[in-house]
Amino acid sequence: MIDDAASLLREISACTFCVPHLPLGPRPVVQFSASSRILIIGQAPGTKVHASGVPWQDDSGDRLREWTGIDSQEFYDPAKVALVPMGFCYPGKAAGGDAPPRPECAPRWHERILELLPADRLTLLVGSYAQQRYLSKDAGATLTDRVRAFERFAPIVFPTPHPSWRSKGWQKRNPWFEAELLPKLRAAVRRQLDRA
Numbered sequence: 001m002i003d004d005a006a007s008l009l010r011e012i013s014a015c016t017f018c019v020p021h022l023p024l025g026p027r028p029v030v031q032f033s034a035s036s037r038i039l040i041i042g043q044a045p046g047t048k049v050h051a052s053g054v055p056w057q058d059d060s061g062d063r064l065r066e067w068t069g070i071d072s073q074e075f076y077d078p079a080k081v082a083l084v085p086m087g088f089c090y091p092g093k094a095a096g097g098d099a100p101p102r103p104e105c106a107p108r109w110h111e112r113i114l115e116l117l118p119a120d121r122l123t124l125l126v127g128s129y130a131q132q133r134y135l136s137k138d139a140g141a142t143l144t145d146r147v148r149a150f151e152r153f154a155p156i157v158f159p160t161p162h163p164s165w166r167s168k169g170w171q172k173r174n175p176w177f178e179a180e181l182l183p184k185l186r187a188a189v190r191r192q193l194d195r196a
Helices: 005-013 047-052 059-068 105-116 128-134 143-148 167-173 176-195
Strands: 038-041 081-083 122-126 157-160
Touching: 005 105, 038 176, 059 176, 122 128, 122 176, 128 143, 128 157, 143 157, 143 176, 157 176, 167 176
Parallel strands: 038 081, 038 122, 122 157
Antiparallel strands: none
C-alpha cells in the first residue's frame, strides 16, 4: 500500500525513534508531496535548520540553489521539490563538524517517500552519504570520482558535493564541476520545473 503524503509527513513529524542519540531532541526536517518532480537527497539538518525547521535555510542552501538555478519560491514548493535528507534530525557534533546522519532514518522512511514521488523525477544526490546509498558500488571510490562520472547518471540523477563552505575549495580544484556539470544540471532542473 502506498502512503498518502500528508499522512506520511504527520508520521515522520511525530518520529521519536532516535531520541537517545539526538543532542537537541527530535525535529524531523523534510519536504515532499506526491507531485515533487525534483528530489534532493542531502545529509542531515545543521543547527540553523534545526532551529528554523526549514530545510536548507542556511549558507549551504544558498549555494545549492545557486548551483541548481532554483529560486527560493520554487525550492520551497513541495509540489515541485522534495527535500529529503539521509537523516531528518540534527545528529550532533563530531570531530571536524556535524556527526553523520543517523543510520536508522533512511531505511525507515526513504522507500515510503520515494514510492509517492513521480517515477520520472530528477534526483540530486548531495554529498557522499546519499551517493553511497543510491549509486552502485562501481560508481567511484571517492566523492570526486562519483561527481566526475555524472554523465553516467544524467539526466535523471546528478551526484554533487555537499554545498558546505568546504565545497568552495573543492570547486577550485575541480573547475569541470562549474564548466560541465552545472549547466547540464540547471537544464535538467528547468525541464522538470517546466513540467510541474
